[in-house]
Amino acid sequence: MRIVACLFLAGGAWAQQIAIEADTLYTQGPAGTIRNGVVLIDNGKVVAAGAATQMQIPNGYQHLRAKVATPGFIDTKTSVGLSGIHNVAADQDQDEATDPNTADVRALDSFNPREPLLDYVRSFGVTTVQSGPGPINPIAGQAGIFKTAGSHGAASADQMAIRAYSAMLFNLGEQPKQAYGPKNKAPATRMATAELIRKALLDAQVYRHKWQEWETSEKKDASKQPARDLKLEALARVTQGEVPAIFTAHREDDIATAIRIAQEFQLKAMLSQATEGYLARDLIRKSGMTVLVGPAMQRLEGLQTENASLENAALLADAGVPIAFTSGFEGYVPKNRVILFEAAVAAANGLGAERTMRALTIDAAKILGIADRVGSLEVGKDADVVLFDGDPFEYTSHVEAVLVNGELSYQRKH
Amino acid sequence: MRKCGAAVAISLVLVGVAEAQSRLVVLRGARIHPVSGPVIERGVLIVENGKITAVGAVGAVPIPAGATVEDASGKVIIPALVDTHSHIGIGPRPSVPANNDINEGTGPIQPALRALDAIYPADPGIRLAQAGGVATANIMPGSGNVIGGQTAYVKLRGSTIEEMLIPGALGGMKMANGENPKGYGTRGLAPATRMAEAALARRTLIRAQEYKRKRDEYDQAKAAGKADAKPPERDLELEPLVEVLEGKRIVQHHTHRADDIMTVLRLADEFHFRVVIQHGTEAWKIADELARRKIPCSVIIIDSPGGKLEAMDYNPEGAAILERAGVKVAIHTDDNIVNSRFLIREAAIAVRGGMTEAGALRALTLNAAEMLDLGSRTGSLEPGKDADFVVLSGPPFSVYTKVLATYIEGKKVFDRSRPEDLRYATGGWDVSGRYPKLGGAQ
Numbered sequence: 001m002r003i004v005a006c007l008f009l010a011g012g013a014w015a016q017q018i019a020i021e022a023d024t025l026y027t028q029g030p031a032g033t034i035r036n037g038v039v040l041i042d043n044g045k046v047v048a049a050g051a052a053t054q055m056q057i058p059n060g061y062q063h064l065r066a067k068v069a070t071p072g073f074i075d076t077k078t079s080v081g082l083s084g085i086h087n088v089a090a091d092q093d094q095d096e097a098t099d100p101n102t103a104d105v106r107a108l109d110s111f112n113p114r115e116p117l118l119d120y121v122r123s124f125g126v127t128t129v130q131s132g133p134g135p136i137n138p139i140a141g142q143a144g145i146f147k148t149a150g151s152h153g154a155a156s157a158d159q160m161a162i163r164a165y166s167a168m169l170f171n172l173g174e175q176p177k178q179a180y181g182p183k184n185k186a187p188a189t190r191m192a193t194a195e196l197i198r199k200a201l202l203d204a205q206v207y208r209h210k211w212q213e214w215e216t217s218e219k220k221d222a223s224k225q226p227a228r229d230l231k232l233e234a235l236a237r238v239t240q241g242e243v244p245a246i247f248t249a250h251r252e253d254d255i256a257t258a259i260r261i262a263q264e265f266q267l268k269a270m271l272s273q274a275t276e277g278y279l280a281r282d283l284i285r286k287s288g289m290t291v292l293v294g295p296a297m298q299r300l301e302g303l304q305t306e307n308a309s310l311e312n313a314a315l316l317a318d319a320g321v322p323i324a325f326t327s328g329f330e331g332y333v334p335k336n337r338v339i340l341f342e343a344a345v346a347a348a349n350g351l352g353a354e355r356t357m358r359a360l361t362i363d364a365a366k367i368l369g370i371a372d373r374v375g376s377l378e379v380g381k382d383a384d385v386v387l388f389d390g391d392p393f394e395y396t397s398h399v400e401a402v403l404v405n406g407e408l409s410y411q412r413k414h
Numbered sequence: 415m416r417k418c419g420a421a422v423a424i425s426l427v428l429v430g431v432a433e434a435q436s437r438l439v440v441l442r443g444a445r446i447h448p449v450s451g452p453v454i455e456r457g458v459l460i461v462e463n464g465k466i467t468a469v470g471a472v473g474a475v476p477i478p479a480g481a482t483v484e485d486a487s488g489k490v491i492i493p494a495l496v497d498t499h500s501h502i503g504i505g506p507r508p509s510v511p512a513n514n515d516i517n518e519g520t521g522p523i524q525p526a527l528r529a530l531d532a533i534y535p536a537d538p539g540i541r542l543a544q545a546g547g548v549a550t551a552n553i554m555p556g557s558g559n560v561i562g563g564q565t566a567y568v569k570l571r572g573s574t575i576e577e578m579l580i581p582g583a584l585g586g587m588k589m590a591n592g593e594n595p596k597g598y599g600t601r602g603l604a605p606a607t608r609m610a611e612a613a614l615a616r617r618t619l620i621r622a623q624e625y626k627r628k629r630d631e632y633d634q635a636k637a638a639g640k641a642d643a644k645p646p647e648r649d650l651e652l653e654p655l656v657e658v659l660e661g662k663r664i665v666q667h668h669t670h671r672a673d674d675i676m677t678v679l680r681l682a683d684e685f686h687f688r689v690v691i692q693h694g695t696e697a698w699k700i701a702d703e704l705a706r707r708k709i710p711c712s713v714i715i716i717d718s719p720g721g722k723l724e725a726m727d728y729n730p731e732g733a734a735i736l737e738r739a740g741v742k743v744a745i746h747t748d749d750n751i752v753n754s755r756f757l758i759r760e761a762a763i764a765v766r767g768g769m770t771e772a773g774a775l776r777a778l779t780l781n782a783a784e785m786l787d788l789g790s791r792t793g794s795l796e797p798g799k800d801a802d803f804v805v806l807s808g809p810p811f812s813v814y815t816k817v818l819a820t821y822i823e824g825k826k827v828f829d830r831s832r833p834e835d836l837r838y839a840t841g842g843w844d845v846s847g848r849y850p851k852l853g854g855a856q
Contacts, residue, residue, distance in 0.1 A: 116720075299750055303510065309840050311840050330721065333725050395811055
């Protein structure tokens with residue numbers, strides 16, 4: 001029943017006009033899910049999406065057919081591109097474990113556009129990732145949002161970035177103290193992790209205040225201009241609410257710590273992983289925080305992931321907590337989780353297909369503030385599309401093709 | 415810890431209750447995959463005293479008088495899974511050093527070690543495996559050593575390792591090559607290279623050959639009535655290796671890269687041992703060679719390649735390539751690399767990669783049992799075999815299918831309808847009382 005036609009790309013591989021015809025088209029926009037739907041793509045953007053009966057496919061368009069088409073999936077937090085497939089020092093650029101506060105490091109400066117794992121996750125429909133530093137540092141640094149493929153034959157981190165500094169990443173729980181404690185360096189306890197973060201946020205507020213004073217001073221005396229501090233500058237944008245803070249926390253009490261700090265500094269904050277989120281769901285709902293739900297199939301290491309539940313996503317969503325999916329971080333084999341697989345498990349364990357598809361696409365886009373570009377197949381948005389030969393969540397279905405910015409960037413070999 | 419104890423006590427009571435009812439078990443109406451034969455659309459499975467006594471179509475199999483018949487209509491029954499490569503109970507949950515007994519990293523040659531001396535029967539990992547439909551497992555030492563030790567072939571039942579062990583099953587011998595044993599190199603010890611790994615294995619096996627020769631000589635002298643014949647001194651390292659040389663104990667060999675697999679075959683040729691290729695990440699590259707030599711291959715199906723160099727060329731289509739080449743394939747967890755609850759899922763991913771559904775099911779069951787020399791007692795649903803089976807809510811390879819019950823020798827060891835069991839299927843077993851009532855989505 002495979003009905004994806006081979007696509008013969010004539011001429012340049014980009015700036016194509018492509019018509020996707022799908023038995024079931026998940027637009028994830030106001031048009032909803034359409035039986036026998038068509039998406040028209042021109043110059044990397046969606047130019048039309050609707051029912052086949054109400055649309056005419058213009059001449060010159062290449063045709064792609066599939067049973068199911070969906071918007072590209074969004075992995076809301078990962079280190080893919082920074083943490084390479086080989087897992088050797090040469091390709092591990094995610095954890096600057098030399099200082100517990102690395103607020104000034106930028107994913108952009110580690111992101112390797114040629115990382116094979118980017119190709120791998122793209123082959124499972126992931127077209128956008130928020131990628132950033134790993135799980136070690138209490139203040140880990142700046143995440144960016146990237147497409148998983150370049151366009152027009154080029155691929156650089158700058159070109160693939162939708163946003164260079166999309167979030168400041170914080171880590172609570174086991175990993176920071178396990179990295180620094182044995183080196184006789186703080187943090188050796190959860191207390192110190194929290195203190196370190198609070199102190200830095202406080203310093204950022206003071207720093208911001210100094211700059212504001214200088215900027216609003218009449219003379220703007222150059223000799224009194226505060227010295228630039230890259231860490232505090234980055235953190236000040238967080239304390240100002242310009243950039244969200246993402247707290248990775250697994251255990252219920254670590255989640256509570258994240259909420260405590262976020263409220264103290266009135267941060268625009270989200271939780272990532274939240275392995276025990278289902279236990280803290282009422283607390284989370286009251287805090288108004290979003291949860292980037294971690295992989296339920298993550299390897300259960302240490303104590304903090306012991307209570308991982310396949311129903312976490314469903315229980316959080318049922319409690320009214322906004323959710324999206326993150327592939328988290330894996331330090332060994334397998335090197336990466338795939339959010340399509342994790343979403344499928346969530347779908348089958350209480351979340352259901354509709355909510356799961358939203359969390360993978362439009363909800364994730366809204367949560368990351370990039371819904372003007374991605375997350376649904378609507379006119380004017382990036383043509384990021386995934387084609388399936390069956391139920392996207394079934395283990396035995398295949399991703400037949402993936403388009404990023406209207407370019408065919410993965411096609412299954414038959 | 416106290417909480418764990420309570421959970422175990424509860425489960426023991428329930429096992430006791432189940433035992434009283436286990437003499438005669440009849441399930442009727444399910445779609446049955448016997449694996450050893452064609453699928454039965456509406457079948458009957460009859461179990462007496464822990465053994466399968468009949469399996470066939472509804473109407474074609476007489477149901478013993480007085481039997482309580484459980485209606486299994488709409489459900490699917492498959493043989494319980496056999497995991498040829500697991501570390502449950504020895505690689506602990508939670509993963510803390512106090513309970514971790516997986517790698518004796520004090521020397522690369524450890525044939526005297528027995529996994530059974532370290533397996534913790536109350537470890538939650540064992541209950542997770544039951545929740546995933548696993549009945550039989552080969553629990554092994556880790557892959558940090560060239561010769562890791564004696565593996566334990568167990569059924570996931572009982573509260574002591576003695577109850578878990580399968581009577582008459584010797585277990586395997588864990589060996590490893592490639593990246594992991596080279597860990598000694600970072601400490602300035604051998605092996606620091608693949609060359610030394612092979613040399614260490616060969617040196618040790620040559621010692622075992624010599625020991626075997628002395629033992630054989632003694633046996634012959636004794637048989638010839640020589641009163642002064644003296645047995646060689648007992649050697650705990652070499653005794654189990656003699657069993658390897660005699661083909662009684664299968665070498666379960668961790669190996670990833672194609673050239674490392676060929677090194678294993680080179681050793682097997684030299685010492686004539688029986689071997690199962692474990693992991694075989696690059697086995698697909700030499701599928702024809704493995705098929706020609708009839709080398710069985712137990713593979714792991716993971717979510718992504720990488721994490722170590724020898725896992726770089728992991729291929730989701732690898733199991734399918736091996737199947738098509740005619741290699742006997744099993745699928746394992748290497749728990750905790752893959753959580754045992756997701757063993758069936760691994761096979762589903764293999765199907766996505768092109769394996770036949772029948773082949774994937776066989777890889778989880780009969781092929782795996784055969785790789786442990788247990789094919790005559792488990793791995794398929796046939797009269798006379800142990801009644802090890804799983805009741806599923808739907809097709810084996812659908813994401814929406816749940817394991818409803820796992821039976822070992824006719825006793826239900828996992829029952830999704832019991833809240834305390836459900837926590838192992840969904841996760842959250844350690845917060846039992848606080849787990850939201852919402853659990854158990856269809």
